[in-house]
Amino acid sequence: MKVACITTVRNDRIFLRKWIDYYGSNFGRAALFVIIDGLDETIPQGFDGVNFLHLRHRDWAAEVSNVPLRRVVMEHNRSRAISDLARTLWRYDYDAVIATDVDEFLVADPARHASLDAFLQAHQVRTATLSGLGLDVVQDLKSEPAIDPGQPFLAQRRVAVVSNAYTKPVLAFKPITWGAGLHRVKRRNFHISPDLFVFHFGMIDYETAMGRANDPNLIAAGWGPHMQRRESLFRMVEAATPVEGAPLFDGFRKRLTWRRRLLAWNKPAPLPGPPVVIIPDRLRAVL
Template identity: 30%
Template structure:
C-alpha cells in the first residue's frame, strides 16, 4: 500500500458556477488541481477561469427522455472505475455536495478518505444545509464562509452516499445507493448537501431544471430524480415546514441513534440489487452547525 495515496475528485456540472467554484476551491486546498475532474455537460459550456489547472472533460448533451439520468449515472460509474485504474481512491459527487472531516477528530480529509483502500467504499454521514430565512434573511456573500451565513442543517439519509470508492461500483439514480454489499458509515466524514442553502438561488435553479424537463411528457417513465420535478410551491412549503418545527436545536454533531438506525437497517433491495440504509424520521427538524465546522466551506 502506497504511503501517500493518490485521490481524485469528480463532478459533473452544467450552468452551475456558484457551486462549482465552492467545489474547486474546497478540494484544491487538499490535492493538486490535476486531481480534480470536471465533466461539463454540453459543448456550449465554457470552463470558468477559476477551473484553470483542473481536468476538464466536455461532453455532448444527452436529450432528456426515459432513463436519461440513469444512463448518466451509469456513465459516471464507468468513468469512476476508469480513474481507479490510476488513482487509489476516487470521490464522485454532485457539484453541490462537499465532504469535510469533523475538526474535533484531528484527522485530515485525505487521511480519512485514504481508508477506502482498506474497506472498499466509504459512506460519509450527511447533513443538508437549509436556508432558515426567518433567522438568516440576508443574501449569500460568496466571498465569506457559507456555513457562517447558513448555519443550519437537517438530516437526510439519502445524501449519505457511497461516494468514496477504492473499488468499482454501480450506483442507482442520483448515486444514493450502490451495489457494494458492505456499509462503512464513517465516524469522521460529513457530506454537506448545499442544494437548499439559499431560497432565491434554489428557486432559480429549480426553474432551470424545469426547462430541461419540459422536453419530456408526463407519461414518460422516470427521466431524473424526484427533486427535479418539485414545483416552486412545493419548495416554498418545504422551507416553511422547517420554520414551523421551531428553533434549530443545538447539536454536538454525533448523531448516535441516527447512525445506529442507519446501520442496523442496512439491507439489499432485491428488485434493484442496490443496498440501502435504515430510515430516520422527523427530517423537518433543524440543527445548528457547531462552531468548529463553520469556516470549512
Template identity: 25%
Template sequence: MQSTAAIVTMVRDDHFFLKAWLRHYGPIFGRENLYIVNHGRGRGVEELAEGCNIIGIPGDPHKNFDMKRWRLLNNLVMGLRSYYNHVIVGDVDELVVIDPEEGKTLLEYLEEQPIRRVLTPLGLEVIHRIDVEPEAITDTILGPRRHVRLAPHYSKPCVISAGTKIARGGHFTQYGKLFTPDCLYLMHLKFCDFPEYVAAMDRRNAVTGEIGDDIKEISIGRHWFAEARGEDRATFEGFADLEMVEGFDMRPYRRKMQRSFGPRGDTGFYNFARPDYQLQFHLPERFSGIF
C-alpha cells in the first residue's frame, strides 16, 4: 500500500463529476487512498465509490454550509497528514493533473517531492465550446472537450504536506511560500458539458431555495443561487468570444502569481493577484483521455 498521497473531497449527488474524479484518481492512487465525505449519505455515491473510504454525514441544508464543510475538510486533511506525505483536497469537480509531457504519473511525481510544502497547481477551467464541440461526453471528458479558460480563481493551494490552515473555499492557506510547479494544473469541470451544467445548477438552486435566506446571509458560494445564475445557453455561447491564445505556455502566468504573492491583509492567510483573464487555450493532444 502506498502512503505517499491521499485524495479528499466532499460530494452531494454530483454523480457525473464523481465518476470523473474516481476515473482520474482511482487508477493512480488506489481507491483505498481516496476519502469521500458523502453529504446526505446518498446511495448513488456509495455505489459509485465502492472501495473508497466513505464518510457519511447528514445532508440537512444549512446557511453556514461552506464554513462547516471546510472546518471538516481542514481537520480531515490535517489528520491524514499523520499517515500520508501529501494530501490533495478539493471539490469533486476539481482535478489535479500532471502534464503528460512530464512522463510520469501524479503519484510518481509526488513520491519525489519534499514534504512540509503546499503546492498550488495553475487553474484551468475546461469549457464546452458548444459551437464547435457537438460530441456528447460518454466516457472521458478531455478529448470531446479540448478548450480551457485561464482561471486564477482555481489556482488553489490544494496539495498539502505542511501543517497549515486552509481558508473556506480552498483558495488560500496560512503557508507563507508559493510553490507552483510548471507541470501541475487544477482543472475545474463546472463548465465542461452544457447539459450537465444545467442539471447541476438546478440541484444547487434547489438547495439554496430550501434554506430560504438571501446571498448575504448564507455561507455558500454565490454561484449556487438562482438569482446569480444568468441564462445558461448565453453563458456557454459566450465562451466563443474569449481571446484564443496560440500555444500552451503557462509560465508567464505562474510568474505573475509569484510576483504578487504575499499576506492577505491581517487574516494570517497568503494569496496572489487573480486577474479576470478573458483568455482561452486549445489543449494539446497529449491531454486527451487523461480523465
C-alpha cells in the first residue's frame, strides 16, 4: 500500500520536526507533503526529500488590506487545500492518505502492530476512512516541567484527555472532502479503528499553547474563545485524578461511535467529563 501524509504549517515552533521524523520513519520523506500556510512564512531548511508547497494564507485583497483571517475561514481553507491535494495524490497511484494538523500523530497500537506502516500494509480496506481514538496530551502543571522538544514527547507526559474532537477521520482510502479542521468527512460516516490512536500535542506545553493568548491579531481573528478553552483544559487536568486508560479504551471507542449530535451526525459528540487517563507505557514508547 502506497501512503501519503499531508499537513499544513503556520507559526510552528516545535512540531514540524517531530511530524517529519515520525511519518518519515514510517513511509519515507518522499511521501510527506507539507503545505506552508502563508507567503510570510519561510520554507524550513534541513528536511531534504520532503515535498513543501508554499501557499498564500489570505486572498489578495486581504493581504493588501492586512485584514486578519478569521479562524473559521482559515480552517475551511486548510481543509479544502488538503482535500484537493489528496485527490491529486490518489490520481498518482497513492492508495491511502493521512491528513493531520502538524501537532497530530496517528499511532497504531504497538501491542498489535510493529508500526503504523505495518498496520496499513496488513489492513483490508472496507471503509472510506478510519479514525483513531483521540488522546489530547496535556501538561500536568502541578508535576510536569516544560517540554524538551529534543526528547521523546510522551516520555515527558503521562496523562491525556479522551477527546471526541481529536477522534478524527485522518486516514482515508479514497477521494473525500474533509470538513473544517479535518474533524469530519462531508456526507460520510466515520469508523473508529480498534487499532489506532490520534495523539494531539497542541496542549503538551503550557507556554507553547498559551504564549500568544493575548496577541491582538489572534483575538481579532476569533481565537479568543479557543484560547479560553485551552486554559480551562489545563486547569481541569491539574485538578483531576487520572485513571488507567488501557482498560477503558475499547469502551470509549464504542461510546464515541454512538454519541452524536443531531446536526453533526458524522462526528463524535463529547464524552461526559471528559475522562482524564494515564497513557499506557506501550504507547508512551512510540513518540
